[in-house]
Amino acid sequence: MATRKAQGVLNEADVWDVVVVGAGNAAIAAAVSAGEHGAKRVLVCEKADRKNRGGNTFFSGGLFRFAFDRTEQLLEIAPEVKDLEGFLDGVETYPASAFQEDLLRVTGGRSDPELGKILIDNSFDTVRWMAKLGIKMEAAVTLGGVVVDGKIKWPKGTLLRAEHEGIGLSTSWFRIAGKKGIVIAYSTCAEALLRDKGGAVSGLSVRGPGGIKNIKARAVVLGAGGFEANQSWRAQYLGRPWDGAKVRGTRHNQGDGLRMAMEIGALPIGQWSGCHATPINAEAPAYGVSKLTDKTNRLSYPYGAMINRDGLRFVDEAENFWSFTYAKFGGIILNQPDSIAYQIYDQKTLHLLEKRYSTSEPIVADTLDALIDKLPVIRDVAKKTLREFNAAAGHGSFNPGVLDGMHTQGLALRKSNWAQKLDQGPYVCYPVTGGITFTFGGLKISEHAQVLDTGWRPIERLFCCGEMVGNIFHYNYPGGTGLVSGAVFGRIAGASAGKAAARI
Numbered sequence: 001m002a003t004r005k006a007q008g009v010l011n012e013a014d015v016w017d018v019v020v021v022g023a024g025n026a027a028i029a030a031a032v033s034a035g036e037h038g039a040k041r042v043l044v045c046e047k048a049d050r051k052n053r054g055g056n057t058f059f060s061g062g063l064f065r066f067a068f069d070r071t072e073q074l075l076e077i078a079p080e081v082k083d084l085e086g087f088l089d090g091v092e093t094y095p096a097s098a099f100q101e102d103l104l105r106v107t108g109g110r111s112d113p114e115l116g117k118i119l120i121d122n123s124f125d126t127v128r129w130m131a132k133l134g135i136k137m138e139a140a141v142t143l144g145g146v147v148v149d150g151k152i153k154w155p156k157g158t159l160l161r162a163e164h165e166g167i168g169l170s171t172s173w174f175r176i177a178g179k180k181g182i183v184i185a186y187s188t189c190a191e192a193l194l195r196d197k198g199g200a201v202s203g204l205s206v207r208g209p210g211g212i213k214n215i216k217a218r219a220v221v222l223g224a225g226g227f228e229a230n231q232s233w234r235a236q237y238l239g240r241p242w243d244g245a246k247v248r249g250t251r252h253n254q255g256d257g258l259r260m261a262m263e264i265g266a267l268p269i270g271q272w273s274g275c276h277a278t279p280i281n282a283e284a285p286a287y288g289v290s291k292l293t294d295k296t297n298r299l300s301y302p303y304g305a306m307i308n309r310d311g312l313r314f315v316d317e318a319e320n321f322w323s324f325t326y327a328k329f330g331g332i333i334l335n336q337p338d339s340i341a342y343q344i345y346d347q348k349t350l351h352l353l354e355k356r357y358s359t360s361e362p363i364v365a366d367t368l369d370a371l372i373d374k375l376p377v378i379r380d381v382a383k384k385t386l387r388e389f390n391a392a393a394g395h396g397s398f399n400p401g402v403l404d405g406m407h408t409q410g411l412a413l414r415k416s417n418w419a420q421k422l423d424q425g426p427y428v429c430y431p432v433t434g435g436i437t438f439t440f441g442g443l444k445i446s447e448h449a450q451v452l453d454t455g456w457r458p459i460e461r462l463f464c465c466g467e468m469v470g471n472i473f474h475y476n477y478p479g480g481t482g483l484v485s486g487a488v489f490g491r492i493a494g495a496s497a498g499k500a501a502a503r504i
């Protein structure tokens with residue numbers, strides 16, 4: 001592939017084999033894959049400037065969920081994990097059938113079975129491809145594992161993450177792209193898709209440092225993220241109070257790619273009223289910031305109790321591990337009065353709180369009543385709620401590494417696991433709100449990641465990947481699936497685009 005220095009000003013006379021819109025995990029996977037499949041001149045248009053490049057991928061925890069049948073397979077991706085004492089003994093395999101079951105369960109059976117199968121069947125091979133390209137992976141100690149009796153207990157399927165999390169992943173992708181001679185145009189916003197007379201996509205209109213330019217391309221891949229940062233679209237598609245939600249990641253994912261594609265007849269599909277949103281520090285900034293990335297998350301709620309401003313519990317905090325509930329609990333919290341909730345812990349479980357809780361100061365008091373007196377809640381109701389919770393809790397034996405079945409008895413709203421009494425002060429409270437991560441509505445693609453039109457026919461030379469792919473997630477999401485989905489469909493979209501470009 002030709003090596004060209006990344007440039008700010010694009011030349012309208014150039015004909016690119018493949019132009020990729022976006023510079024996150026999915027888009028760069030597509031750009032690299034296009035190069036592996038015959039594309040000699042690959043351009044990435046990134047709306048953000050160089051300092052803010054990389055989309056949500058940069059802000060992510062870098063956690064990857066993938067299927068594998070043998071523990072030793074992990075060494076093909078992260079050889080160093082063999083040096084972690086007891087790691088391989090503590091790991092359970094995660095066959096494709098288990099991944100499929102998790103995906104279907106949390107999405108209420110709505111996830112497209114064909115796309116789900118492609119995602120799952122390619123998950124291991126794609127993460128291994130990334131590792132071979134030079135993306136270092138490591139054990140996800142602070143994200144996936146729970147320490148029980150001094151040993152890490154790993155949840156199935158989410159064991160590895162990119163070294164240095166999203167920042168490491170993003171930096172690695174840009175390094176790999178640079179080595180492959182892929183040109184990256186920063187501060188370059190794709191605005192419209194161009195078509196030839198036959199209806200095939202032939203390029204893009206972009207706005208960048210050189211003004212508005214029409215860029216010629218033999219194939220285009222859209223990897224421009226969802227519409228989570230667009231307040232107006234959030235109000236339209238997700239409804240109230242989503243327009244007021246804090247955005248956990250990039251401010252650049254405004255639905256541009258979706259809009260451009262739909263303007264030329266692409267078929268919207270999936271849960272356009274749904275999104276991934278998590279419990280985050282109530283004081284988190286309005287958009288993701290690089291010094292915190294995903295450290296605003298507050299996901300240890302299965303070990304405590306959550307109340308709202310009315311003083312009431314409003315979810316079964318422990319219906320499952322956090323990785324199967326966090327993506328829907330953000331939305332449930334956002335819909336509580338004033339979009340706020342209070343996570344309450346006692347001393348017995350404080351050691352189980354994720355390290356990222358240390359990025360905010362908790363409210364602390366010696367007794368539960370004194371703690372409630374410090375919160376802006378309906379106090380008599382909150383005190384009664386916690387008294388009733390304590391009277392109902394404590395049935396079973398506590399084990400944070402498994403669904404221990406330690407539950408409340410007699411409450412209308414049960415806590416199904418890890419339901420210890422809150423009885424060892426000082427008591428600690430973290431106020432949380434719901435932060436939006438990404439939206440679920442997207443475009444209909446074929447098995448080759450080609451975008452279909454509203455007549456269910458492929459749009460010639462248009463491909464799509466990442467958050468823009470519709471019909472994978474509905475209602476909820478199994479943790480660690482966004483990055484693997486982006487990489488799998490990015491790799492496929494790039495291969496398809498590279499091959500399509502070579503045919504012209």
Ligand SMILES: Cc1cc2nc3c(=O)[nH]c(=O)nc-3n(C[C@H](O)[C@H](O)[C@H](O)COP(=O)(O)OP(=O)(O)OC[C@H]3O[C@@H](n4cnc5c(N)ncnc54)[C@H](O)[C@@H]3O)c2cc1C
Nearest residue numbers: 022023024026047055056057061063190249466467482483
């Ligand atoms: C805080 C946080 C933590 C997360 N942690 C994890 C995790 O641990 N594991 C996991 O699997 N998932 C995680 N996710 C989700 C994951 O980050 C996303 O699913 C994934 O990164 C999406 O990749 P993408 O390439 O589709 O989009 P993005 O990475 O968001 O990239 C979109 C790109 O498109 C660009 N763009 C947008 N519009 C235009 C335009 N008009 N022209 C040009 N460029 C444009 C953006 O600037 C950006 O570069 C997390 C997300 C957040 C926010």
